[in-house]
Amino acid sequence: MPPGISTLAADAPELSAANTGFMLICSALVMLMTPGLAFFYGGMVRVKSTLNMLMMSFISLGIVTILWVLYGFSLAFGTDSGSIIGWSSDYVGLSGIGITELWDGYTIPVYVFAVFQLMFAIITPALISGALADRVKFTAWALFITLWATVVYFPVAHWVWGAGGWLFEMGVIDFAGGTAVHINAGAAALGVILVIGKRVGFKKDPMRPHSLPLVMLGAGLLWFGWFGFNAGSWLGNDDGVGAVMFVNTQVATAAAMLAWLAYEKIRHGAFTTLGAASGAVAGLVAITPSGGAVSPLGAIAVGAIAGLLCAMAVGLKFKFGYDDSLDVVGVHLVGGIVGSLLVGLFATGGVQSEVKGLFYGGGLEQLGKQAIGVFAVLAYSLVVSAILAFVLDKTIGMRVDEDIEVSGIDQVEHAETAYDFSGAGGGTGSRKAVPPVVDAVAGAGQNKKVDA
Helix, strand or coil: CCCCCCCCCCCCCCCCCHHHHHHHHHHHHHHHHHHHHHHHHHHHHCHHHHHHHHHHHHHHHHHHHHHHHHHHHHHHCCCEEEEEEEEHHHHHHHHHCCCCCHHHHHHEEHHHHHHHHHHHHHHHHHHHHHHHHEEHHHHHHHHHHHHHHHHHHHHHHHHHHHCCCCHHCCCCCCCCCCHHHHHHHHHHHHHHEEEEEEEECCCCCEEECCHHHHHHHHHHHHHHHHHHHHHHCCCCCCCCCHHHHHHHHHHHHHHHHHHHHHHHHHHHCCCCCCHHHHHHHHHHHHHHHHCCCCCCCHHHHHHHEEEEEEEECCCCHHCCCCCCCHHHHHEEEEEEHHHHCCCHHHHEEECCCCECCCHHHHCHHHHHHHHHHHHHHHHHHHHHHHHHHHHHHHHCCEEECHHHHHHHHHHHHHHCCCCCCCCCCCCCCCCCCCCCCCCCCHHHHHCCCCCC
């Protein structure tokens, strides 16, 4: 994602109505991804946690929007200070920005750039919520979002995309958020779950998705919105790079879905809807950093590799014993790492920049830069997120009481339930037991009956 680039006054661009309209549409598409994520996650949890899962995404729309206007945009994209953070008083409250003032070097207003970036800032903490299903106090989650956005997301966004940010200046390529969004969120999820612990019944009780149609709806909305997420990140539509990114987004997502399903069939003997949805998201994650650097054939490789590796990674929680409820680590952290590193192999030098990867004669230099970006963001987000969770847990408490978790978090935290069957007739006392699902069938969120 290109930050502002200084230009001489004589060469300064003029406002483009076409690019401005395009970017407003892309911003709306990215906004739609957060409700899409809510449905995606909401369908993967048990009935008793559905509303809480939806609200953990929706609350980010409120909290992060206000933070972004007050100071977030200034911290992320203001004048650089020490290559670590930004600050511009004109951006505080968005109060010193002219309505036709252009983002430096581009043909869209600063307001349009700010609102587009806002949607990225909103969805990133929402991604973390999938790892914490069933067990986190809503007030603690809201406070965590506030703190995490301030001390993790805003600085990391500056490192990666802000003019003067140290990773940007190093030449790390992250077209639309492999490091700043997906690795950032995935590492944060791992840090928090290591602090707050496992759900009651993890590796003992079946914790299957309650609504796979809801999961598929959410995945479809994510796929749709991701075209704005990725193609819009070139901040215009003048030179064809955004069009390549649009194509690569579709291609990589398709390849990842097929690779995940093939792995499922070989490993477990079935093609599942959950696997299709999870594979699609894995492909979307992996192409996000790399799609502006690779060809469509390269996008097939990126998607297929990510689909396979993410499908394998979701089972690691059972091996290592960390309770990543809906596989944020397995899909977003692993997918973000894969997509970011593969830039160093598959970059053609003919799309967003002249940088070439190893397979196109560029040597190992870019791969090294990508690795530095990946592990710097991973380490920072993991450590700081764990510290934030620890402090909150020791002060206000991060987890609900065990009896609330067992009975269902929706009624206590939100005074509502997702489904009202009171007028449907019949009872639930004769409900038949559901047989356990084969171990690790599809991964994301589908915890199976396994030995403790």
